Amino acid sequence: MTVGTSEAAPVPIYDGHCHVASTDFIPTEFIEDVVGNVHRRLEAEGVAPRRSRLVDAYVAQHQDHHADQLVKEMDASGVGRAVLLVPDFTLRMTAPLSIEEMARRHHEIRLRHPGRFWVYLGVDPRRGPEGVDVFERLVGTYGFDGLKLYPPCGYSPSDRALYPYYEVCAALSLPVFLHTGPTAGSLDFAPAHPLNVDQAARDFPLVDFVLGHGGVTHVDVAAYLAAFRRNVYLDIGGFAGAATPGGWPAHLRHLFRLGLNHKIIFGTDWPLNRMSGGLGRLIEEVVHGPQVLAGLPHRERALILHRNLLRVLPARSRPVPVS
Amino acid sequence: MTGGIPDVTIIDAHVNLATDLAIPRLFLEEQAANIYHRLASFGQSVKPERIADRLFSLHQDHDGDRLVAEMDAAGVEQAFLVAPDFSHVADVALSPPELAELHYKVTRRHPGRFRVFWGVDPRSGPDGVALFERCVEEYGFAGLKLYPPAGYSPSDRRLYPYYELCAGRGIPVLSHTGPGWGPLDFTYGQPLMLDEATRDFPRVNFILGHGGVTHVEESAYMCLHRPNVFLDISQFPGVLSSDGWQAHLNRLFQLSINHKILFGTCWPSFRMSASLESLTKEFREGTTVFAGVRQSHRRLIMAETIRRLAGDGGMTVAAEGLA
Numbered sequence: 119m120t121v122g123t124s125e126a127a128p129v130p131i132y133d134g135h136c137h138v139a140s141t142d143f144i145p146t147e148f149i150e151d152v153v154g155n156v157h158r159r160l161e162a163e164g165v166a167p168r169r170s171r172l173v174d175a176y177v178a179q180h181q182d183h184h185a186d187q188l189v190k191e192m193d194a195s196g197v198g199r200a201v202l203l204v205p206d207f208t209l210r211m212t213a214p215l216s217i218e219e220m221a222r223r224h225h226e227i228r229l230r231h232p233g234r235f236w237v238y239l240g241v242d243p244r245r246g247p248e249g250v251d252v253f254e255r256l257v258g259t260y261g262f263d264g265l266k267l268y269p270p271c272g273y274s275p276s277d278r279a280l281y282p283y284y285e286v287c288a289a290l291s292l293p294v295f296l297h298t299g300p301t302a303g304s305l306d307f308a309p310a311h312p313l314n315v316d317q318a319a320r321d322f323p324l325v326d327f328v329l330g331h332g333g334v335t336h337v338d339v340a341a342y343l344a345a346f347r348r349n350v351y352l353d354i355g356g357f358a359g360a361a362t363p364g365g366w367p368a369h370l371r372h373l374f375r376l377g378l379n380h381k382i383i384f385g386t387d388w389p390l391n392r393m394s395g396g397l398g399r400l401i402e403e404v405v406h407g408p409q410v411l412a413g414l415p416h417r418e419r420a421l422i423l424h425r426n427l428l429r430v431l432p433a434r435s436r437p438v439p440v441s
Numbered sequence: 442m443t444g445g446i447p448d449v450t451i452i453d454a455h456v457n458l459a460t461d462l463a464i465p466r467l468f469l470e471e472q473a474a475n476i477y478h479r480l481a482s483f484g485q486s487v488k489p490e491r492i493a494d495r496l497f498s499l500h501q502d503h504d505g506d507r508l509v510a511e512m513d514a515a516g517v518e519q520a521f522l523v524a525p526d527f528s529h530v531a532d533v534a535l536s537p538p539e540l541a542e543l544h545y546k547v548t549r550r551h552p553g554r555f556r557v558f559w560g561v562d563p564r565s566g567p568d569g570v571a572l573f574e575r576c577v578e579e580y581g582f583a584g585l586k587l588y589p590p591a592g593y594s595p596s597d598r599r600l601y602p603y604y605e606l607c608a609g610r611g612i613p614v615l616s617h618t619g620p621g622w623g624p625l626d627f628t629y630g631q632p633l634m635l636d637e638a639t640r641d642f643p644r645v646n647f648i649l650g651h652g653g654v655t656h657v658e659e660s661a662y663m664c665l666h667r668p669n670v671f672l673d674i675s676q677f678p679g680v681l682s683s684d685g686w687q688a689h690l691n692r693l694f695q696l697s698i699n700h701k702i703l704f705g706t707c708w709p710s711f712r713m714s715a716s717l718e719s720l721t722k723e724f725r726e727g728t729t730v731f732a733g734v735r736q737s738h739r740r741l742i743m744a745e746t747i748r749r750l751a752g753d754g755g756m757t758v759a760a761e762g763l764a
Contacts, residue, residue: 313628313631317628338655339656341681342620343627344683346476347475348475369750371683373683375683376681376682377681379483380482381482417484421483
């Protein structure tokens with residue numbers, strides 16, 4: 119599961135940001151929001167199909183209930199392992215499954231594809247004190263690897279109601295992965311500003327916080343947070359769909375030359391870009407393309423492509439020890 | 442020499458007295474830990490204690506002698522010492538009145554070389570206002586300094602008595618923006634927090650400290666649209682830019698706000714990695730920083746604007762023994 123580089127030994131590639139492309143986990147409302155933007159664009163270009171047909175097409179792309187397709191993509195593109203994020207949308211959207219059911223299903227996916235996935239389980243702090251117990255129990259039962267937050271559901275990552283969860287994370291050395299920046303149109307963008315994490319990051323210096331999409335939106339703020347706070351990292355999920363002049367390879371090229379490569383975690387946000395060439399094309403461009411990683415020291419490539427992820431994961435989740 | 446400005450007068454609008462009498466030990470420890478984390482992540486073998494020791498030893502310039510020697514070597518005629526008020530957020534060796542006296546002594550020890558921005562905190566009550574007034578009247582301090590990450594907005598109403606004084610006496614306000622000392626709250630570093638104060642006090646000139654380095658877009662448009670808002674470029678050696686700080690500054694100098702930009706370094710922030718002389722040399726002789734920038738604009742940036750803000754030819758502190 120490695121891809122050779124031109125410079126030295128093959129560097130393992132781990133994807134720090136994936137979702138199981140399944141309508142069992144991703145609410146149809148979320149898909150409809152995504153389609154809303156696509157439809158608006160196609161409409162402006164005069165080539166829009168009926169909205170319902172677009173929704174059908176997207177729903178059809180979200181039938182990979184056991185992650186078999188994802189594993190196939192990973193195999194074909196040389197991605198050894200990936201993090202599966204399980205956002206908790208249940209307070210804002212109609213979720214087909216309960217958090218317990220989603221956890222069990224992700225556990226089964228791990229059993230089905232041994233050694234391929236880590237899982238960060240999502241919570242919404244408004245679930246109340248019993249939510250903490252549920253999270254702690256599920257993480258313990260299934261040996262999950264991190265906490266996933268989705269602030270656009272309407273809360274700040276520094277909300278005090280999250281602190282009991284952070285206590286659990288501190289005790290178990292679990293990272294916290296939080297979405298930052300824009301998302302589905304019916305959710306709130308303001309709570310997703312990266313500075314909202316600052317208080318929590320100061321109050322829990324032993325918990326690593328990964329700013330989802332921090333290398334793609336609000337990059338300047340996310341980057342200085344990563345530079346100034348030891349426990350803040352950047353994810354680049356969604357990079358291929360970013361509104362970046364000059365194209366995403368040029369954008370990543372700049373990002374990887376800020377002196378922050380000890381803080382940037384490679385991730386794609388699969389299946390976000392499934393319709394535009396799949397994982398293989400992205401990995402090829404990132405790893406072997408002329409721009410993104412070209413000329414970077416071997417060590418820094420390794421940090422971005424897997425080592426930083428291993429560093430934020432608890433020791434028990436690492437396939438190999440890291441310093 | 443095409444991009445340089447060899448014989449220009451240089452006034453550094455933003456330096457610090459490198460003394461642990463003013464900077465809390467906790468802040469330096471946090472900075473050392475951050476440096477260590479970074480170096481270790483990149484695989485450099487360093488001892489954390491050695492970084493901390495080095496940082497502490499750099500903060501023993503209580504009388505400014507070392508700073509003046511560096512200014513001499515770098516051709517910096519005068520510098521604005523920024524005296525921060527951290528008394529509400531950490532243990533500081535000196536009380537605010539003692540700190541004011543220390544800075545006054547430094548200005549007298551090095552006649553004509555320093556002016557002082559006096560740091561305040563809105564939580565100090567009437568005593569703080571009285572001390573500021575005394576600093577201006579008796580010590581000839583040139584401006585007011587704010588450090589909002591200590592936990593307040595620069596538009597906090599409790600600061601308005603200070604602004605009244607500034608308005609009455611034509612004294613500028615320098616407010617830190619962006620990230621800062623690790624233990625403090627970065628959410629207060631957003632430039633827009635100053636907006637209300639700048640509207641309520643149109644006769645007071647406000648300088649966005651580091652505004653040319655972080656939150657640049659926001660800082661630049663405030664400069665463009667508010668007559669009384671300026672920014673400084675201090676901390677530029679640490680700017681997160683893929684093509685270096687020289688190219689970053691050159692882009693900044695193309696934004697039609699050169700009448701609002703102040704040269705500043707935040708020295709000795711970068712003493713561990715550069716010399717002040719090497720930095721100013723890039724402005725004098727480098728081909729990038731000032732490429733395409735008019736000579737008259739270069740002079741504004743390097744000295745003339747800060748001089749005007751502080752009252753041109755205004756009060757300079759008498760030499761020791763003459764007062």
